[in-house]
Amino acid sequence: MLRKAIYYTKVNLLRLLVPNCDQWLVQSSLIANKLSDKFQIDKSIIDILPFYPPLKGNYQHQRIRNSFIFVSDATPHKNHYRLIQAFCDFFDEGNRGSLTLTIPEKAIELTNLIKDKVKEGYPINNIGFVSRDSLFEQYSKHEYLVFPSLAESFGLGLVEAIECGCKIIASDLPYTYQVCLPSLVFDPLNNKSIQEAFLKTQNSANIPYAQKKIADNIGTLITILEN
Template identity: 45%
Template sequence: MVLLDAIYINNSGGKVLLDYLIENLESSGMRVHYLLDSRVFQNHPIINSGNDVTYLKSGLRSRHAFYKENRNKFSKVLCFGNLPPSLKLNAEVSTYFHQQLFIKIPDDISLINKITIGIKMMVLHCIKKNTDRWIVQSENVRNGLSEKYNLKKETVQVIPFFPPLPPVDHIIKNKYKFVYISNVGTHKNHQRLIEGFCKFYDKFKIGELGLTISENATFEVELIKSLQQRGYPIINFGFIGRNELSEIYASSEFLVFPSLSESFGLGLVEAIDSGCKVIGADLPYTYAVCQPSITFNPFSVDEIAEAFEKSLKPDIKPTIAKVHNQIEILIKLLQ
């Protein structure tokens, strides 16, 4: 039996990938036991009655107790959440690593967040020998993970995967429509993006910026409302489903991606597949995924505004993708 341990995944891009992975495991006919975060209860694809599901509150203690009780039950294990098992198992263990913050902590985050991430990095150092292989989404992360945790490169495999967006018909791209599909987080860099767009709009009075910020991000939500009242064309779509997401990409000319740290950047891949040009941060994760149309320094509001300005020029080069969906390879690895 295969164990999919996704106890640390409950939202954002990780949840999108988890749902896609569950769908493919269920269609493969494999016998699977799922270890899931209690917050995704009844909020994931249908799991066949022949497979098992354990829901637990996310945490090191509850996860360790599960492994201690079931250490001899599984033949293969996929830890889909950066951390290998807390003890050595009698199974072939793969760990899917997709957290760039565990490789390099950005300077531009709070001290509390730095301490929290630092503790998680220490835990990872302590249990890194409990996995047989690591799987990552890009060559950039492979290099960083190997160097940071002193891993042999041959134990780290690059197997990117991502779900296709639902197809849409008869949608025309709106010129100078920019979108950034991302939840709020300090490293997601929304505030600089918004300030940069406003500077650009003050100068040219053209363009529209679409964001997907949930209502619980009260500071950003109120900031957008106040800017809307002042006439800035910033739209907050809030939390959206896959169908609406596909329509937004299809109608947008540009994806702006100012994140300070990404292991992959699912939005980059989705936007390229939807025919958007990418205005991306001049950081390694961008070039690992694509050849962007325009780049900028994501720490500089002025350079973000200048990137918007560059998009007004005719004959902007198209964005070229460098990665492709390899879900079949990942599933085969578990069979």
């Protein structure tokens, strides 16, 4: 209920701003199109300018084979329940792989599910909130980022994981292709599809690295704001 109230407050605020803005900056063409359609904004005044803070670090240890990580909070659209079930189904087939999650303890229902799965013998490691200072090390330990989110405005985690050398298994949705060409994709609404993507990683030599399609334009953004 609160989430809906916040959403509509933001929408109403944007409606008030539309007549007084002569330039809009967004991070992807997907959001540009949605912004234009939602608020009837001329696309000629919407500039696409992706920007993000780079991760820094020098973690140099070998990656853990068959390791998967999803860095995210516990909001429903992040799709953790399907991810966890699909991983467990995958693990049942060969007793291989490990899954690292970053769910805060306040997400009681989800953390309890993870604890139950761990008791059943599934190698799921919930490390809780991860600071940006630790993200580079976490990504660099893992072979794959798995990204089952149902919706993203930008998909920063995809970019970060690619820059840290992870292969990418992601939802077959438009937001994914805005930022990268992933290693593998799946239907995020289908547990079996997610499980099959996990299974495909067992032939890892034939799984390509993802290709990033965007660059950090923070310098350009600062110049625009200064002028």
